[in-house]
Structure formats: C-alpha cells, structure tokens
Amino acid sequence: MSGKRASEADPARSLALLWGSHSRPGRSGLTVRAIVEAAIGIADADGLDAVSMRRVAERLGVGTMSLYTHVPGKAELTDLMVDTAYGRLYDDVDAPSAQPGGWRGGMEFVAARNRDLYRRHPWMLQVPGGRPALGPNASLKYEAELRPLDGVGLSDVEMDSVLALVLTHVEGTARLGAGMARAQRDSGMSETEWWTVNAPLLDKVMDASRFPVASRVGEAAGREHQGAADPAHALAFGLARILDGVAALIAGR
Amino acid sequence: MSGKRASEADPARSLALLWGSHSRPGRSGLTVRAIVEAAIGIADADGLDAVSMRRVAERLGVGTMSLYTHVPGKAELTDLMVDTAYGRLYDDVDAPSAQPGGWRGGMEFVAARNRDLYRRHPWMLQVPGGRPALGPNASLKYEAELRPLDGVGLSDVEMDSVLALVLTHVEGTARLGAGMARAQRDSGMSETEWWTVNAPLLDKVMDASRFPVASRVGEAAGREHQGAADPAHALAFGLARILDGVAALIAGR
DNA sequence: CGTCGTACCGTACGTAGTACGAAAAGGCTA
DNA sequence: TAGCCTTTTCGTACTACGTACGGTACGACG
Structure with a gap:
C-alpha cells in the first residue's frame, strides 16, 4: 500500500547496484549478476512480460x-538488465x-550497432520509459557514440541533439x-500470408475510392516491401535523410 | 489455456468491430462506443495499465x-481505443x-498534430505494437497525411517512407x-530537482575523467534543456534535419 | 559450543484477464 | 395471457503476477 509504483525504481538503490561491485555469492551461490543474466535470458527468448520473479527464480533453482x-x-532488476545489455555493444x-x-x-x-542490439534484445523496447538509469555501460555508450561527432563543427548541444536524433530513429x-516479428510469431502467419488472407476482408469493408492517395x-509500398512495412528499409532511408540534414547543418557554418 | 496471447487481437473480429455499425444498445444501454469511451477516459487519466476490464465496467455501472x-x-478493445483516438485528429x-x-x-x-495527439493520449505510446489495426480513422489519417507529399516529385514508395520517417520521429x-512526465509524477520531483538531488550521488560513483566528451x-545539454532532455527541442531539431534531408532528396531530381 | 546476523523461502494478499454456466429480460407465437 | 427461446447480464473461479511478512536455517565468530 506504499506509494511506490512498480514501474519506478528507487534511483539510489539502482545506482548503487549499477556501479557497486556486487559480488558476494551468499550461501546458495546466488548473485546479482546471475539474477540479471537469467532475467535477460528469459527476456531474450520470450519477451519482457515473460520475466517474472517466479520464473527467474525457477531458472536459478532458488x-x-x-x-x-x-x-x-x-x-x-530491469534497470540492471538494460545496463548489462549495453555492456557488449562496443569493444x-x-x-x-x-x-x-568520418562522422x-x-x-x-x-x-547499425544499436539496430543489432534491439534485434538481439527486443525486450529493450518494452522497458517502461522514465528517467534512464545511468549505469556504467550506458555512460560508456554515450561517450563512445558522441566521439565521432566531436570536433566536426557542431556545438556541444548540437552533438547531443544529433546523437539523440539518430538513436530515436533507430529505436x-x-x-x-x-x-512485426511478434505479430508473425503470435499469428503464425508471415507478413505476406497475413495480407493475402486479410486483404479481401479489408476490401469488402472499406471503400477504396474514399482513400485514393492512401x-x-x-x-505500391506493400508491393515494394512485401508487407505493410520494411524495418530495414525504413532504417536506411530515414538514416540517409537524417544524415543529409545534419550534413547541411554542418556545411551551413 | 488456449494458445491466444492477450496481446494479439483477432484481426477479423477487430476489423468487423472497427468498420461495423455497432450500435445495438442491449437492454442495459451498454454499447461498444460507450465501452471504448470509458476505456479512453481511464487511459487518459491514469495510463493504459490502469485500464482493466473491471474498472471499465465499474465506470459504466455494469x-x-x-x-x-x-x-x-x-x-x-485496445484496437478500438486507438482508432477512436485517431478520429479527432483532423477535421x-x-x-x-x-x-x-507546401509539402x-x-x-x-x-x-504538430501527432505531437498533440500523444500529449493528449500518452497511453497510445504504451499500446503493444504488432500488426496495426486498420480502422476507418487510421485510414483517413494515412490519406490526409500523405496528401501534402503527393505530386512534389517523390515516388509512391518514397512518399510512404517520408511519412513513416516523420511519424516515427514524432513518436x-x-x-x-x-x-519524463511519468517520471516526474512518480517521483514527485521536477527534472531539475531530481538532478540536483542525484548529481552528487552520480559524481561520487562515476569517474568523470573516464568520460571526457560525455x-x-x-x-552542456543539461544546462541548455534544464534537465536530461527536452522533448520539444528534440522534436523541432530532428524534424528540421529530416525535412532538410527530404528537401535534398527532392532537389536531387 | 552457543550466539547472532544474514540468506533463504513458504504463505498469503490484492491485482489482472477471462472461461464457464446460471439467471434474467425481452420478443415471439399460440 | 401463457409458454418458449434468444440474447444479455454477471457471479464465481482459475491462473499468474509482484511482493509484504514472518519463520527457518546456515556460516562465522566469540
């Protein structure tokens, strides 16, 4: 009955856990690291919703x-999962x-690396937003990702804005x-299968003449992408436009 | 125990509900529209997680x-909520x-309109992704949003890509x-308050010399934005870059 | 060997979505 | 009006969730 929402972690506890050298095994060998690793394993396989305390414990035999x-x-625990996942982004x-x-x-x-990260750990997209937990790996990531933008003619604030723009787009x-992947798993149908099944139903119900451009x-887009959308194309197309726009900003100096 | 995930709606049922003229009041006056409206009211006030079948029913007195x-x-129900929310986007x-x-x-x-939509209905960001439910209002929205891009020198596929890029950025x-708003509500602290409280803690734990650029x-960004980030600035900055990039694409023809 | 701090965990509460089947309210024909 | 049938309404119950609470048992230290 306390006022604490389950969705909001205690920042001080998270920070301590994130940066502390948490490695006292206890008598059953249980470790923070082991818990986090188990949770990530479950999330990778079955999504963030499948990560329950019961299931994590079961996997660890405790x-x-x-x-x-x-x-x-x-x-x-979720904060720890995120920072741990950031851990292996860049050597x-x-x-x-x-x-x-260049930049x-x-x-x-x-x-590309962030895309791979989300591909490997799709559950990261389900983590409830809020104040991001500034763990060591998140900090390392921020540092590494800012570096290519350093000294190219952008102000400090612009460097942050450009990186945020790119990361938001990738996300x-x-x-x-x-x-799309989840829809495919849940429905058991590929994108094309689903549309060939449901297109007649849609045709029957909506009057195409009311939506001429659409x-x-x-x-046209459906034919090109073999489905309602193509994430790889969206990433590439959008990134090209964004970086062109950033180039124009830099050139304008 | 059936194989149906709660997160995946039956597309045929959703489509029928979405496009059908669902208006037979039943003997207690209960209507699909009333249910959807009640659910949206709860979601607007307390988020999508607060929308439980029990609470919706309670609000309707059934x-x-x-x-x-x-x-x-x-x-x-979630599909219906989304399409209904799209309903009042454009007159x-x-x-x-x-x-x-121009375009x-x-x-x-x-x-701007989509930003307002998300501001009014933040729960739309929590709707689990998947195959989007193509309701009447979503179709209208797609049509209306494509129109400014029609006949400006983009191919049909590019029109779709540009719109998707803009919408992804806004989202x-x-x-x-x-x-950030949720973090503020949950923690009871404004962005600046939170950072003044937690900055010393972070300073103690992380060695700033390891992250010089970061x-x-x-x-610099924190000072400029009075917090970790500024959504309004991120929207404007990113949109400007994106549209510059699109302009370059069009000019290149 | 006794004592104590800590790690471990069984039980229980309140929340969720919804399957199932009973009950009740109209609408119909006779 | 009586009887029946279709449809709406909803009480109960099952599984699964996070976690508060309090008991138990292990390892270290005196």
Missing part, C-alpha cells in the same frame, strides 16, 4: 523470494570513432521490426 | 463480464494538405516526453 535479498524489486577496438567515413560513417556504425524502426501509395 | 458481450477481449477544414508552406508546411503540421520524441556534452 525460491522466488530469495531474489529480493539481492535485488530490491523488479524495476531495479575498445571497435569504437564508433574508429570507423572510416557520417561513425553515425552509420552507431545506428523507432526497431520497434516497427519487433512489432490506396495507391499503400499498394 | 458487471465486468458484461463487457465481453460487446467486445471480444482487451486486445480488441475536413483542417487537413494537412490545406496548410501553407514542408504540411509535414510540420502533421508532426520517438513523444515517448521521451511521456517518460561529461562535457552532457553538462
């Missing part, structure tokens, strides 16, 4: 409530600033892709 | 299970294609804003 000895609650040798193609090549690399298109464009 | 006579389940007189400033003005109008920045840029 009682459900034992988890609470190491982790304050599910919200903080030292493989930094965005080490990519060819543009760097941003393309950032976009948006990844969300599209994850949604039906023309929608059909 | 038994919980009576809802299932009119609506197959919660997933389909006939107020269409994007009637805006000044660019039209897209800026589309962006992404709206998500940022909704997250700490410099982050501090």
